[in-house]
Amino acid sequence: MALPPGQRAVLGFPRFGVDVVHPPPQIPDGMSIEITGQLTRHVSLTSGDLESLPRRIVVADLHCVAGWSALDLQWEGVAFPDLYRLVIEPALIDPTKVGYIVFVGLDGFRSIVTLQDALVENVVVADRLGGQPLTGDHGGPVRLVSPDQYGFVSTKHLCRIELLRSEPPGFYHPTKRVQRALTMVRPHRRARVAREERHRYLPSWLARRVYRLLVPLPAPPMSASPPPQPWPSTNA
Numbered sequence: 103m104a105l106p107p108g109q110r111a112v113l114g115f116p117r118f119g120v121d122v123v124h125p126p127p128q129i130p131d132g133m134s135i136e137i138t139g140q141l142t143r144h145v146s147l148t149s150g151d152l153e154s155l156p157r158r159i160v161v162a163d164l165h166c167v168a169g170w171s172a173l174d175l176q177w178e179g180v181a182f183p184d185l186y187r188l189v190i191e192p193a194l195i196d197p198t199k200v201g202y203i204v205f206v207g208l209d210g211f212r213s214i215v216t217l218q219d220a221l222v223e224n225v226v227v228a229d230r231l232g233g234q235p236l237t238g239d240h241g242g243p244v245r246l247v248s249p250d251q252y253g254f255v256s257t258k259h260l261c262r263i264e265l266l267r268s269e270p271p272g273f274y275h276p277t278k279r280v281q282r283a284l285t286m287v288r289p290h291r292r293a294r295v296a297r298e299e300r301h302r303y304l305p306s307w308l309a310r311r312v313y314r315l316l317v318p319l320p321a322p323p324m325s326a327s328p329p330p331q332p333w334p335s336t337n338a
Contacts, residue, residue, distance in 0.1 A: 106295045108310045109165055115172040115231075117239040126238030127208040127259055133243045135227075139265030140195045147189065149243065152229060155180045155188060160224050162249035164256070165295045168317045169310060177247045179228035183221045190265070202266045205246045208259035210276035213246070214269065215255060219292060224249050227260065251293040252300065 105111060137145035158181040165171045191197050203220045205213045219225075226247045229236055236242030241258025248255045264270075269291070274284045287309075290299035298306040 105171055106165055107298045108169055108300075108306065109171045109295075110169060111173055112170045115164070115175060115240065126242075129208070129238060129243055129259070135244065135260055136262045137190060137193070137265070138262065140199065141193045141265075142195055143193055145189065145193050147185075149229070151189075152180050152227065152244070156184050158184070158226055160226050160228075160247065160249065162224060162247070164247075164249065164253050167252040167254050167289075167293075167300050167309075168313045176232050177226050177228040178230035178233070179226045179244070179247070181223065182225040182227055182246070183223060185227055186221060190263075194265070199267045200265045202269050204262075204264040204266060204270060205255075205257040205260060206262040206264065207241075207245075207257045208261045211257055212274050213255045213257045214272070214274075214289075214291075215248070215251075216292065219248065219251065219255075219294075222248070222250060250295060252290075252295055254289055255293050 133149045135147040137147070157178065160177045160181075161174060162177065163171050163173045164175055194200065200217055203215050203217060205215065227244060228247045229242075229244045231237075231240055236245060238259075241256075241260070244260045245258045246256050246260055272285060272288060273281065274289065275281045287304055288302040290302055292299050300306060300309045304312070
């Protein structure tokens with residue numbers, strides 16, 4: 103099986119991210135996702151609301167921007183295009199004025215996504231992984247999953263969805279050290295794995311070297327078979 107450029111397969115699906123040294127955030131009783139923006143009425147989603155919407159199972163790899171990939175993960179939830187069409191769009195004052203969506207987690211992390219990328223068919227608001235409810239380690243009770251983009255887009259512990267006309271300032275994390283680091287490299291606006299869009303200011307070849315020097319990767323899968331071959335490089 104081919105891997106995207108600069109990625110290496112790992113064993114299992116490790117907990118990873120800017121918050122890895124801290125425990126997952128405390129999950130409040132009664133899950134709720136608030137929708138904010140230019141709306142005609144208040145909109146929020148409970149776990150019951152998600153269960154009532156059309157369900158989708160997506161089997162996909164998750165590609166961390168640090169260079170590892172967890173393979174064949176089975177996510178279950180509501181496709182974001184369905185959620186947008188059935189719940190969000192009917193409440194918008196003017197649907198033509200939404201260009202960006204910000205997904206916010208209980209830990210304060212924010213991913214900034216173009217509407218075009220958010221409406222890709224395999225983007226899911228997931229509440230189950232491998233047939234089981236999401237644990238705190240992997241973003242429970244609900245997280246975004248955007249398989250075609252690097253893992254930093256797939257916000258864990260999803261609690262708010264902000265609808266915006268234009269790209270907001272790049273505030274990604276409430277921890278000053280993390281925010282400072284992310285501001286320096288700026289996550290890519292599109293973050294598409296196939297095009298190796300890791301950061302706005304660092305070229306891909308340099309980003310790979312930096313991550314391999316600074317970030318220890320999880321264990322590779324134990325297999326006698328040859329390692330996956332990389333995808334052909336694309337510079338488009």
